[in-house]
Structures are given as C-alpha cells and as structure tokens.
Amino acid sequence: xENWRGARLMVVASVVAIGWLSLVVMGSPVLHKVGGSKGxxxxxxxxxEWAAQEHVYVGDxxxxxxxxxxxxxxxxxxxxxxxxxxxxxxxxxxxxxxDVVQMTEARTYYYLSDGGYCFHGMKVAVQVQEYQDxxxxxxxxxxxxxxxGSSVFTCIWIIVANVVLFVNLMVxxxx
Numbered sequence: 001x002e003n004w005r006g007a008r009l010m011v012v013a014s015v016v017a018i019g020w021l022s023l024v025v026m027g028s029p030v031l032h033k034v035g036g037s038k039g040x041x042x043x044x045x046x047x048x049e050w051a052a053q054e055h056v057y058v059g060d061x062x063x064x065x066x067x068x069x070x071x072x073x074x075x076x077x078x079x080x081x082x083x084x085x086x087x088x089x090x091x092x093x094x095x096x097x098x099d100v101v102q103m104t105e106a107r108t109y110y111y112l113s114d115g116g117y118c119f120h121g122m123k124v125a126v127q128v129q130e131y132q133d134x135x136x137x138x139x140x141x142x143x144x145x146x147x148x149g150s151s152v153f154t155c156i157w158i159i160v161a162n163v164v165l166f167v168n169l170m171v172x173x174x175x
Contacts, residue, residue, distance in 0.1 A: 029059045031100070034111075034124060039065035040073065042117045047124035057131040060103050064111075068097040071113045071122070075101075078110055081123055086114035103128040 032054055035045045056062070064073045072094040074086055093101045093111075103109065105128070112123035 029061060029102075030057070031061045031063055032056055034062050034064050034126075040071060040113070040122070041066065042071065042113070042120055042122050045121075047121065051124050051126050054126070056103055056126055056128045058103055058106055058128060059131070060128070061100050062103065062109075062111075062126065063098065063100045064093070066097050066113075068094060070115075071117060072115075073099055073101075073111055074114060076110050076112055078108070078125075081110035081112060081125060084112060084118035084123065086112065086118065106130045 034040050035047060035050055038045050066073070072092065074089040075091040075093060076085065076089045079085070080087075080089065093099050103126070107128060109126045109128060110123070111126070112118040
C-alpha cells in the first residue's frame, strides 16, 4: 500500500510539473495595446506600421483603448477591411472604450472603426501566429498539421502521455 501511495504521489507531481513546464515553454499570453501608447484614435497613428512591429500569437490579447462616444471596433473580413465597409461585420467588440479580444487561432484578424474613420486610417490587420519557441525550432522539426493544435490540446496530450507512462511503470513493478 505504501508503494502505491508513493507511485500516486509521483504521478501527481509529474503531471503538475509537466503542466507547468508546458506553460513556460509555450509562453504566457501577452496583452497588446492597439496603436501603442496612443491607442485607438483617428489621427497620429499608422496602424499598419504598428501591426508590422508586433508579434502576436494564439492566446494573446488585443486591447483597444478609445473614446466610445466617437469610435468603435468592428471585426470585419479582408474585403470589408480593404474597402472600409462597416456593414455586415463579423463581430462588434465595442463595450466601453477599453475593450479586449483574445486571438484564438492563427490567421489575420481585421478591425476597423465605422463612421468614416476607417477612410482616415483607423483600421488594423493583425497577423496572428502559432507560438513556437525559437530554441526548440532549431532542434525539433516543425510540427505536422495534425499535431499543431492549440496549446491546451498539447498540454493535455503531454499530461496523458505522462500518466500512461507512470501507470505502465507501476504495472511492470518499476515504481
């Protein structure tokens, strides 16, 4: 019985350690203030330049800070973005002028402000990428499309594999 408790403790400790290491390796989400220190306003910000300097990854957040009496934030498709079309938007993320949205998948997200502000440059296209640790990229090959799911899926997979390993070691009698 004492051997079983020790094995269970080892499994729990391993699961916790692997989960924590997975978060460290994959990085923590970052909050990106759209437009930098000036925020989401209609002048003095080149959002194309701002977006080109940002490295946004799946799981990161964008925060739009603005005066909601004048501006809003609409997620649109590429055509609407390019032509400043504010009808038939994907999502209105405007809530109170300090609005956040999480980047949930690797793709380009398009945002604009309606009321004609888009025509004056108040739009941004944010390219979101899967996170890949540069240190691991030099050692390991790129993951296949089947394996390259979300960070949560990867963490769960690592935990399950670890538990299976320890159960097998207990059955064989090594632990």
